[in-house]
Amino acid sequence: xxxxxxxxxxxxxxxxxxxxxxxxxxxxxxxxxxxxxxxxxxxxxxxxxxxxxxxxxxxxxxxxxxxxxxxxxxxxxxxxxxxxxxxxxxxxxxxxxxxxxxxxxxxxxxxxxxxxxxxxxxxxxxxxxxxxxxxxxxxxxxxxxxxxxxxxxxxxxxxxxxxxxxxxxxxxxxxxxxxxxxxxxxxxxxxxxxxxxxxxxxxxxxxxxxxxxxxxxxxxxxxxxxxxxxxxxxxx
Amino acid sequence: xxxxxxxxxxxxxxxxxxxxxxxxxxxxxxxxxxxxxxxxxxxxxxxxxxxxxxxxxxxxxxxxxxxxxxxxxxxxxxxxxxxxxxxxxxxxxxxxxxxxxxxxxxxxxxxxxxxxxxxxxxxxxxxxxxxxxxxxxxxxxxxxxxxxxxxxxxxxxxxxxxxxxxxxxxxxxxxxxxxxxxxxxxxxxxxxxxxxxxxxxxxxxxxxxxxxxxxxxxxxxxxxxxxxxxxxxxxxxxxxxxxxxxxxxxxxxxxxxxxxxxxxxxxxxxxxxxxxxxxxxxxxxxxxxxxxxxxxxxxxxxxxxxxxxxxxxxxxxxxxxxxxxxxxxxxxxxxxxxxxxxxxxxxxxxxxxxxxxxxxxxxxxxxxxxxxxxxxxxxxxxxxxxxxxxxxxxxxxxxxxxxxxxxxxxxxxxxxxxxxxxxxxxxxxxxxxxxxxxxxxxxxxxxxxxxxxxxxxxxxxxxxxxxxxxxxxxxxxxxxxxxxxxxxxxxxxxxxxxxxxxxx
Numbered sequence: 001x002x003x004x005x006x007x008x009x010x011x012x013x014x015x016x017x018x019x020x021x022x023x024x025x026x027x028x029x030x031x032x033x034x035x036x037x038x039x040x041x042x043x044x045x046x047x048x049x050x051x052x053x054x055x056x057x058x059x060x061x062x063x064x065x066x067x068x069x070x071x072x073x074x075x076x077x078x079x080x081x082x083x084x085x086x087x088x089x090x091x092x093x094x095x096x097x098x099x100x101x102x103x104x105x106x107x108x109x110x111x112x113x114x115x116x117x118x119x120x121x122x123x124x125x126x127x128x129x130x131x132x133x134x135x136x137x138x139x140x141x142x143x144x145x146x147x148x149x150x151x152x153x154x155x156x157x158x159x160x161x162x163x164x165x166x167x168x169x170x171x172x173x174x175x176x177x178x179x180x181x182x183x184x185x186x187x188x189x190x191x192x193x194x195x196x197x198x199x200x201x202x203x204x205x206x207x208x209x210x211x212x213x214x215x216x217x218x219x220x221x222x223x224x225x226x227x228x229x230x231x232x233x234x235x236x
Numbered sequence: 237x238x239x240x241x242x243x244x245x246x247x248x249x250x251x252x253x254x255x256x257x258x259x260x261x262x263x264x265x266x267x268x269x270x271x272x273x274x275x276x277x278x279x280x281x282x283x284x285x286x287x288x289x290x291x292x293x294x295x296x297x298x299x300x301x302x303x304x305x306x307x308x309x310x311x312x313x314x315x316x317x318x319x320x321x322x323x324x325x326x327x328x329x330x331x332x333x334x335x336x337x338x339x340x341x342x343x344x345x346x347x348x349x350x351x352x353x354x355x356x357x358x359x360x361x362x363x364x365x366x367x368x369x370x371x372x373x374x375x376x377x378x379x380x381x382x383x384x385x386x387x388x389x390x391x392x393x394x395x396x397x398x399x400x401x402x403x404x405x406x407x408x409x410x411x412x413x414x415x416x417x418x419x420x421x422x423x424x425x426x427x428x429x430x431x432x433x434x435x436x437x438x439x440x441x442x443x444x445x446x447x448x449x450x451x452x453x454x455x456x457x458x459x460x461x462x463x464x465x466x467x468x469x470x471x472x473x474x475x476x477x478x479x480x481x482x483x484x485x486x487x488x489x490x491x492x493x494x495x496x497x498x499x500x501x502x503x504x505x506x507x508x509x510x511x512x513x514x515x516x517x518x519x520x521x522x523x524x525x526x527x528x529x530x531x532x533x534x535x536x537x538x539x540x541x542x543x544x545x546x547x548x549x550x551x552x553x554x555x556x557x558x559x560x561x562x563x564x565x566x567x568x569x570x571x572x573x574x575x576x577x578x579x580x581x582x583x584x585x586x587x588x589x590x591x592x593x594x595x596x597x598x599x600x601x602x603x604x605x606x607x608x609x610x611x612x613x614x615x616x617x618x619x620x621x622x623x624x625x626x627x628x629x630x631x632x633x634x635x636x637x638x639x640x641x642x643x644x645x646x647x648x649x650x651x652x653x654x655x656x657x658x659x660x661x662x663x664x665x666x667x668x669x670x671x672x673x674x675x676x677x678x679x680x681x682x683x684x685x686x687x688x689x690x691x692x693x694x695x696x697x698x699x700x701x702x703x704x705x706x707x708x709x710x711x712x713x714x715x716x717x718x719x720x721x722x723x724x725x726x727x728x729x730x731x732x733x734x735x736x737x738x739x740x
Contacts, residue, residue: 011521017528024535082520104524104561107531182596202593203629206585217584217624217740224589226613 003048003118004028008038008064009080010056018051021107022114035059039067046075049117051110052097054081065097074150076117076163080105098163116191120167138173140235143212143221145173159211164189168204169212172222172232181229205230239445240438247434251427258423267400268358271373274398275359278317278375282396285310285377292379293391296321296330308332320365320395321379322348328365329392335366348376348393364397373398444480448487455491509571516568523561530554566705570686573631573712580628580716584740587623587657587664588613590633595655598640606649609640612656623657624740625664627717632737635713638706639668639733647672663719664739669732675725683723684711710735 005027009015015031022029030047032038035058038050050068052061059067061079068075079100098120099113124147138145144153150166152159161169168189171180180188182201190200209216222232289295296303303321311317311332321330326342347362351374354360362374374397378390534550572578591611602609625632636655643653653670675683687704714721714735725731 011525013525014521014528017525017532021528021532024532082517102565103520104527104565106558107528182593186596200593200597202585202589203633205589206583206629210583217586224586 002026002028004030004045005049005051005114006038006041006047007031007051008033008035008056008061009051009053010034011053014053017107018110021111022051025111025114027114035061035064038064042068042073042075046073048075048121049114050075050077051114052077052079054079061097076121078110078113078117112191119191120189124167138170140173140176140221140232143173145170154212161208161211165204165207165211169208172230176232177234179225179228179231184229201230240435240442243438244431244435248427248431251430255423255427259420262419270400271359271361274316274373274400275375278373278396278398281314281317282375282377282394286379286394290380292321292394293381300330304330304332316399318364318366318397318399320397321392322376322395323392324390326393328395331365333366337365341365341368343395347374348395351376352378352393362397364399366397373400441480444484448480448484452487509574512567513571516564516571519564520561520568523557523564526557527554527561530557563705566709569634570705570709570712573709573716578716580631582626582628582738584624584626585629585632587625587627587632587666587737590629591636591655591657591666594633594636594640597637598644602644602653605644605647607644607647608652609644610652610654612654623659623664625737626740627737628713631713631716635710635735636666636668638710639735642706643668643670643672643731646670659739660736662739663736665734665736667732667734669730671730674727674729675723675731676727677725680723680725683707684721 005022007015007018007022007029009018009031010033012033015033019029019031030041032041033056035056037058038052039059041047042050050064052064054061056064061081065077065079068077076099077097079097080103081100082103098117101110101113136147138147142155145151146153147170150161152161152166152169168185171185171189185201205222206216208222209219212221213219220233222230225231286292295306307319307321307330311319317332319332320328320343322343323329326345326348328337328341328343331337343363343365347360350357351360351362359373360375361371362376364370364372364374374395376393376395379392379394381391530550530553534547534554537547537550588611595609595611598609640653640655647653647670651670651672653668655666655668657664657666659665684707686708710733711721714737717737719736719738721733721735723731723733
């Protein structure tokens with residue numbers, strides 16, 4: 001069964017092109033022109049992935065995102081934005097969007113990201129099924145990860161991570177002591193190779209360190225292996 | 237030193253000098269007055285003696301001892317008077333004082349003659365035989381022999397010395413005298429009062445000046461922008477009608493002109509930025525649609541095996557549209573970075589790792605072009621500490637990526653692009669160098685200017701020039717970090733662009 005995708009985009013031309021190409025790529029696509037319609041459609045039938053335009057009449061992409069997350073849905077969301085406001089990009093991530101693309105983007109890139117997001121969702125489902133549901137907790141020293149709930153506790157306090165940060169952390173925590181090159185991390189966590197201006201591996205490692213290390217400049221948990229990549233320390 | 241203090245000190249000094257002069261005058265006048273009184277008393281005394289005894293010289297010649305006793309008898313009740321008998325040449329013949337005199341002591345005859353001849357003089361100073369080093373008030377009268385031939389010279393002189401107070405310590409007594417004390421107190425009180433009054437007056441007069449100075453200082457401290465926005469409540473002094481008032485008024489007017497021009501400038505700049513930003517924003521959707529159309533078409537024609545010419549057409553359209561899209565994106569970004577409200581989001585980060593990331597990102601494109609892109613391990617002057625910087629990671633990556641992108645664009649196959657970071661004192665230096673064709677010296681100064689595009693900088697392989705914004709964005713990002721950017725290049729040998737960032 002092919003994955004179902006909901007496209008919410010107010011500009012007819014772009015919507016039409018997205019639908020055309022996503023269908024050609026073999027997905028089952030539904031399209032709406034505004035935020036309320038997107039929410040209504042999700043109520044009826046949950047899609048496997050959402051492509052949301054940030055600027056839409058009625059409810060904008062961020063509000064749709066917030067509303068869905070508030071309902072407890074973890075459907076992957078790819079946000080399209082015409083704004084180059086850096087803050088908005090991050091906001092999109094912090095409010096629960098899984099990835100974003102800045103207009104104008106290329107179709108190839110959009111398709112790559114859609115594929116990557118769907119694969120990540122599959123992997124997560126598989127991982128959850130594999131470990132036998134809710135109960136499993138990954139531990140490394142004072143770090144506790146609950147993959148099913150996507151929750152992280154460090155020294156007893158809950159810490160918030162964006163979707164990508166969480167996936168990266170989970171990847172490290174699942175293979176403690178294993179060194180990953182940047183390319184391996186991109187492939188395993190992002191799912192597509194990356195060119196352009198978007199900051200990636202180092203930035204996310206840095207964010208993880210800022211949240212989890214006492215002195216982010218002298219990391220003890222996520223270590224740099226010069227010339228090779230990164231690893232999480234072995235469980236003490 | 238403030239004007240107020242200077243003026244006050246001047247007035248105080250003037251007062252002090254005046255007071256000292258008054259005191260000096262007082263002491264001097266008092267001295268003269270005392271001398272005059274003494275002289276007149278001495279003169280009256282001597283005139284009486286000489287008119288009563290016309291045989292003084294004979295008395296001396298008959299019996300010097302008896303004469304001396306007689307002479308002492310005359311001044312018995314005048315303790316401050318000494319009498320001497322001189323011969324015609326000034327030689328002391330007899331004296332009343334107890335102190336022994338040097339035998340053959342002579343006194344100067346000039347004052348003697350002055351005392352005798354000048355009736356209008358207020359007093360005469362002459363020798364005191366007892367203390368030849370200090371002068372004294374003297375009075376002299378000629379004495380004759382009882383039987384004298386007409387026209388014969390004087391036999392001698394009766395010489396009277398008055399011991400008025402002459403010593404400096406005695407002068408100070410003048411100040412303590414009942415006559416001087418009220419005057420002294422008065423003088424001091426006047427000086428103190430004048431100084432105090434002057435202080436108050438100066439303070440009052442210069443108050444507008446000080447307020448104005450404070451207002452100007454506040455303005456220059458807060459900067460024109462901030463100062464001007466709060467200008468209606470700025471602490472300018474209330475206008476008066478004197479020169480200070482005029483100055484304040486002129487300053488207000490100047491401020492007003494500045495304010496209006498500044499606001500006009502800001503408005504214009506705002507409109508320009510908004511315009512560019514909106515334009516960039518509005519162009520994105522049509523460009524997205526166009527790119528998507530062309531890509532779709534390209535994909536279909538590739539599958540359907542369309543004629544090569546047709547596919548070439550789509551390819552050209554697609555490449556140009558993508559260039560336009562990149563330009564639109566850069567324009568929008570630059571407008572964003574230009575906003576005065578734009579704030580960096582600095583994080584501490586290992587720059588060496590970021591460079592590795594950037595190299596990885598360009599690896600595929602570099603390989604296609606046959607150009608090597610590598611990051612050299614951080615060479616660190618201070619040791620092996622990694623070059624930590626405190627930067628906005630997203631913007632930093634954007635800047636360095638732009639530099640690498642530029643280098644890739646202009647370097648032919650076989651070249652190497654090298655990224656390096658090293659720690660300086662308080663900065664991290666990041667350089668991107670290549671061994672490509674280099675940049676003409678004439679182009680270097682304008683390299684980072686917006687829309688500057690050298691004729692020679694069109695990449696030979698693709699005919700794809702930069703859009704003249706990539707380096708301007710680099711410059712703006714470095715400026716936002718209060719860093720520096722510099723370029724060295726020589727034709728045929730390559731280019732090296734060095735950026736400096738705040739260390740973490």
